[in-house]
Amino acid sequence: MEYVIETQGLSKSFGSLQAVREVSLRVEPGETYGLLGPNGSGKTTLMRMLVGLVRPTRGTGGVLGEEIPPDRVLSRIGYMTQAGALYQELTVGENVAFFGALSGVTSKERIQEVIALVGLEDRAKSTVGTLSGGLKQRASLACALVHNPQLLILDEPTVGVDPQLRSIFWDHFRKLNQQGVTILVSSHVMDEAARCTRLGLMREGSLLAEGSPGELKSQAGTGDLEGAFLKIAGGSHA
Ligand SMILES: Nc1ncnc2c1ncn2[C@@H]1O[C@H](COP(=O)(O)OP(=O)(O)O)[C@@H](O)[C@H]1O
Numbered sequence: 001m002e003y004v005i006e007t008q009g010l011s012k013s014f015g016s017l018q019a020v021r022e023v024s025l026r027v028e029p030g031e032t033y034g035l036l037g038p039n040g041s042g043k044t045t046l047m048r049m050l051v052g053l054v055r056p057t058r059g060t061g062g063v064l065g066e067e068i069p070p071d072r073v074l075s076r077i078g079y080m081t082q083a084g085a086l087y088q089e090l091t092v093g094e095n096v097a098f099f100g101a102l103s104g105v106t107s108k109e110r111i112q113e114v115i116a117l118v119g120l121e122d123r124a125k126s127t128v129g130t131l132s133g134g135l136k137q138r139a140s141l142a143c144a145l146v147h148n149p150q151l152l153i154l155d156e157p158t159v160g161v162d163p164q165l166r167s168i169f170w171d172h173f174r175k176l177n178q179q180g181v182t183i184l185v186s187s188h189v190m191d192e193a194a195r196c197t198r199l200g201l202m203r204e205g206s207l208l209a210e211g212s213p214g215e216l217k218s219q220a221g222t223g224d225l226e227g228a229f230l231k232i233a234g235g236s237h238a
């Protein structure tokens with residue numbers, strides 16, 4: 001497979017609002033591709049089209065060799081959404097077991113392993129609704145990882161997560177990446193962007209520029225990514 005994700009002119013309108021405009025994106029195996037852009041720039045909508053939750057208005061796309069909606073390869077994708085998609089009245093362990101079962105993973109060892117991976121061993125029996133925001137994010141990540149996906153789509157995975165845990169998450173993403181997992185991650189945090197192998201800058205639904213963090217900085221002639229983003233996006237951001 002040449003590209004894990006490939007889109008051509010992918011667009012989505014909600015009424016007269018163009019949430020995603022003509023996005024042509026290619027993500028190669030083994031990349032950590034960061035979608036960077038202010039709130040409302042279309043990152044979530046783009047990701048939702050890639051996993052088949054939103055139907056494109058125009059354009060085409062393929063994920064893991066399957067045209068979107070990628071129904072037949074969903075079990076090879078881990079999708080972590082922004083708003084907690086977990087069952088609040090179930091425990092951490094029950095949530096992870098449920099999401100695992102959706103992809104045919106029923107091994108108790110794997111479920112325990114992935115709970116340990118996100119450091120929630122001692123909260124496995126806690127009801128998700130009783131957890132703090134950061135702990136919920138960890139539980140969400142466990143659910144996205146339980147079936148050993150080949151492609152991880154992470155929608156602002158560290159929102160509401162303290163800096164220390166954020167760093168733990170990113171160390172973990174890097175480890176998965178080194179094991180061959182391809183990652184598409186959205187963020188509006190610049191220090192996270194620096195940890196991606198390649199970045200796509202989005203604004204008002206359009207993909208404005210792409211490149212490695214180093215390439216974007218030299219393209220903009222700035223010393224830091226924040227400056228590069230402001231220059232390329234042409235002014236206001238966030
Ligand atoms: N289901 C929807 N109905 C109408 N408008 C939507 C819907 N989903 C997203 N939008 C709008 O599309 C634009 C892009 O949103 P979104 O993809 O969530 O951006 P981001 O994730 O970058 O913050 C925003 O203006 C948002 O209000």
Ligand SMILES: [Mg+2]
Nearest residue numbers: 043044045082
């Ligand atoms: Mg979003």
